[in-house]
Amino acid sequence: MLQTIATVVVVIVTPLLLLIWWKTPSYTADEPAPVPYTIPVLGNALGFTTYHRKFMDESSASRNGQPFSILVAGRKHYVFNNLADIVTIHKTKTLDIKNFIKMIMSNLFGMSEKEAIKFVSIKPVIHELNTKYLLTAKNNVVEASRYFTLLDEVFNVLDKDIKDSATKSVTKDGFVFVVDTQGIASVQAYFGQSLLDLNPKMLTDLTVFAGEGFWPLLSGAPAPGLLFPRPFTARERAVRNIEHWIKMVEKDESLTSPFIAARMNVLKDQGMEETVIARELFSMLFGSNANSIPTAYLALLRFLYSPSLVEDIRQELQDAGYGSLSPAEYVSLFPLGLPLLRSAFWEAIRMGSVSNTIREVLEPTELVSGDRTFKLKKGGIVTCPPCLVHMNPSLHPEPHVFKPRRFLPKELGGDGENHTKTLKPFGGGNSYCPGRVFAEKQVMGFLAEICWRYEITILDKDRFVIPDNADFHYAVKCPRALFELRLRD
């Protein structure tokens, strides 16, 4: 008996205590003050990953809006919520995202350690490619007009379903509706219908992966296939299909977009195996949809709760000549030609806070914030949650109110706030989201089509909630709205 107890102490308790001791950080007065937690090592991980928005709000309030520190699974995170600090953080060379990208590519997307390191090493080449295809006006227009045309076709099919139905209406789960329209058209525009032909459930796989697998897989737990079979299987099926599809595209580049064709060639030139390229392309499929889909869903819910807004947007579209343009010509209107829709889109982005910017402290770093100088320790993580930045009442009066005209110029009857100056949904610095220009057209284009074509009724108003956070894995789990769609006459 005594021997058993001794063994338990030696084998389990001692290493556990050592782990707790080793992973329990101490803080100096020069670091952002820590927020308390109860479970050792795990720290604030539960709040951080599951009810992010509420957790961030409460933590920030408990520190009077000052930067603070949290512990997430044994790692110290410094949380900054001030716009000026975030700009500084993006410019500071000793705060870097490299190791985090490596972790994402290996844990989340399943590259080996070696492949992930290689991927990070060719980041500058990929950055250049992203800039060329996603951010130069000429190429951005090519992708966007492909997308508008495909979105129109997706909605035409839906219109036919509505017309053919006895009730002249269809009922859809709100989130799935966005996946099946905006998501499908985006995958068709970037990758091609050929990929969906190969795996018609590609977006279901993406949904299971992003919805159920994000934190579990990112955690790097051993044997993810056994522990998290559903998202793991969904990812591996998607990757296998993409690998097969790459071979088809090699024979016929017209099966995909100029952007993805160029991406495949660049990755190949850099010596990447097809199996690895498939994982990289799956990460691109994720990147081009996983933020946009919940962002569009949340925006749509906000719109449906503002009936006069939908009316006004229809009028704006009509005045701009939307009805007389072909879908490929819509690019001439988005975004500048539709200032009300644009303002309402940014307001929805502001309220449905999106992904954090993350940086690792590579070397001890001094960060001047207002009248304080913080000393950040090597190995810490710097986290900038847009949900805090976007709710700052000195930048956005009445931050909890959805004001569709907040970002509309004063001369057009709006509040005249400037979204470029005060919103940070796309990160910044050397990992500034390269999809940001397309994303605006992607989501605005989706919202415009909805307003133009349909009357949507939310059938279960008393049951569903508007998620307070557009992170995919969170929004997908909130009780969904059920939409009834009818054609406008």
Ligand code: HEM
């Ligand atoms: C509402 C939609 C979107 C939001 C909110 C969003 C947000 C973000 C954020 C926060 C980052 C990380 C930035 C950082 O680390 O500082 C990012 C990175 C990225 N995004 Fe987006 N994104 C959206 C749409 C898109 C789209 C449509 C595409 C592609 C067409 C895209 C492609 C990427 C890529 C490739 C990266 C990695 C950049 C790098 O590491 O260099 N995103 N996005």
Ligand SMILES: *[C@@H]1O[C@H](CO)[C@@H](O)[C@H](O)[C@H]1NC(C)=O
């Ligand atoms: C908003 O701010 C950006 C960046 O500072 C600036 O380039 C742009 O002109 C401003 N827009 C308006 C309408 O003032």
